[in-house]
Amino acid sequence: MLTLKYPSQRLAHPFFISMLIFFLLQITYGLTMAWQQVDPFFLQGILNFNVNRSTHVNLAVVWVLTGLIGALLYMGPILAGRDVGRAWLTRLLLIVIWANVLWTAVAMTFAQVGNAGWAFGQPWFQEGLEFLEAGRITDIFLWIGFMIVAYLILRIFRNVRTWTEIHWALAVGVLGLVVFWAFGMFFIPALDLQEYFRWFVIHYWVEAIWEILYVGLVGFLLLALFGGDRKVIGIAVFWGMLLAVMSGLIGNGHHYFWIGTPSFWQFWGSLFSALEPLPIILGIWHVFLHPSRTGRRPANRAAFYFLFGSSLFEVVGAGILGFTQGFAVTNVWEHGTWITPAHGHLALFGTFGMLAVAAAYAVIPQIKGITRTDDRLSRTGFWLILAGILGMVLSFGLGGTVEVYIYRVLAVEWFGAVVRPAMAIWKVLLFTFGSVFALGVLAVSYDLFTLRQLPAGVESASPSTSWWRKPLTALEMGIWLAVLWIIGLVLTAALLVNNLPSVRAGDPTIPYVLAGIGYPALVLTTAVFAVRFLRACDVQAMAASGAQGRTMMDPGPS
């Protein structure tokens, strides 16, 4: 089903290669920032923290998007049954993306001299708004890029007679990319109104529109990797999409608690934020259900590792950690502290980044015509990335817990003199785990750059099956998810208890104990669950496919 059939599909390859280069660049900025957390004077005056931070978060969006566009360019023709054509437009799109990345990396440094490029009331070079730091020049050219994507995909879907839910998801997704981007292209003088619309881009453009594309792509990849019932996947894609937008529309209200908007948002935002995990749980359930129902080994193990990692991190990062801070009574404590990036990193990279890497692993072998490959390096990379990002969550979470106590509960105002040194050990830990993460990214990038056919007769490493041979049942899967969610409730409580009179009077014992148990338990359970799940899939697949041997390309149901 994933087989290369149309010449235009080959154009996905440079997008995935570009994605990896941007990813490596992004973590370089990330590591620089992490070291500046430890030593705030490092590179001060040369590359200030805010420049690194802006480039880091903007690249995060761009590399994932470049990968998603690559996936769309490869999978669109399969879904449409025809070539994309217009190869010059696709090439232009890639040039636009590259030009924007290089220009934006330069323009961000203008913040050091306070040059936003104001003209006609708009900041053209860079605009210094969190997550929307790129200036109008970048905004407009990327906007044109999204229009190209929408045009290419909708043009080939035009003649498809019966649209499945996956067609709908991708079509709505590419259109949404164009529409919601526009909310970030105006200078708004009033802060409350500016924040209101800023979250239209961050919450709706990234979290809702990307989620719709995500659900469609995951559905497609599940069919491609395992085959199976299109109708079941269709139902899951539809409800995944609809639940995401239904809960997310007013769930966005959790960004409107303290920005000068009325306090009724505290009620509506909290209520709908509590519903936001529903589509996510549905998602991982299908990632579990599908392999177990079809009883097949993942046709492409590396791709499946990252696909599973994506849905697992979506549960933990977006679902659970997002849940803990979506209520006004917990958000009031964590808002503006390190607790937020604990959620942000795992949600954005974990959900979308892992999917983009999964798509690269699914597509690149097809384009290169590779049928069998050694997947050891990809798995080493996977586990390093998993350990790195979970360790970063632990550092942000525990560092954030100290910050909440010192900066919020005690309201110590001296940020550099007291708050910073109080968090020192967690800042060192953040850099350490960031480095582990970077090693994983290096391994995966090297692997994807150099992917080649494994000669016949050479065995790719077979998974150890010496322990945990038992297949994963629905009951056990349910228990794992329940345990993760119980830990999530402990972490929610760790924020909630700051409202207790004893804590407010200055005793941090209860939140420290709850967070001290909660964060390590969360990352350890997540890691062990990942080992268990992937091992079970390998074992189950072996039993199912028996002596058929391991091939990467499965003929599939099409």
Next chain:
Amino acid sequence: MDDQTEGRRRRAAIAIFGGLIVLFIVLSGFSFARERQRPTPDEYTFRGFNGVDGKRVFQAYNCMGCHTLLGNGAYFAPDLTKVYEEGGPAWIDAFLSSPGTWPTKRSFDMWLERMVQAGDIEPTSVEAYYEKYPHVLEALELLGGQRTVMPNLNFSADEISSLVAFFNYSAEIDTAGWPPPRLAPASLVEEVQARYGLRPPVVGEGAASPTPSGVGGEQLATQLGCRACHTLDGSAAVGPSWAGLYGSMVTLVDGTVLTVDDSYLSESILAPDAKIRQGFAPGIMPSFEGQLSQEELDALIAYLRQIPESGPGAGG
């Protein structure tokens, strides 16, 4: 599964989603209704600049890339929403004008005096200002003269005035009780601060000393906040570096070349705009006329005289 039931469910869910869109639009409409009388940035001005000017400066320097505002930003530096409420206009003005180090009590007194005379601020005396913003006294006592983490961004005077107006606006926003007020006893807060070495200096030893006579030139330079603008390592900051300054040849903006001696230094301290060196702007350094005794002036010059080309404790 039954296709018809599924179809009916889907249509119902889409209808509910439509209802939610209506609800969201209604809530949004109420949020920005004129009746709420939200503060707007153009209502706040300082030295002829308003909050919108300030917001442009705030965005141009990407302040949110380190700080937070309304809790949103980078968590690398303190939240700025209420900084005006705590420190007032003079504090923001003085802090942003003295990159590198925190203003000292003595330099801030002078700063306040200037602003009071210029009619820039509402409290009409130095004492009244401290009374209105006690937070400032605490900051001067705890951190005055120490190095700040914030990089030197070389703000112009106009940019700083704009930022003051902007922070005046941001402090007026009703943040619905965020951040929560402190309920813990002050003694506990002091104890925690002391754990990280932040405690008021012993009287007579530190920057808060009220009688500076007899103090050495080096200490005086710290008390007056000179080092915020003048470095000891030869690098140019807001003002010329002091490294190897004495006896060196300098070029003024009008092209004259002269040798730095006692009388040049004395004039530059008491009437800074009389002779401006090439590459530096007039109107930045305050005059110390009437602020220093003759003894103090001599001590300061004696200190400047002996700073070598790559001075001791450079940058520290």
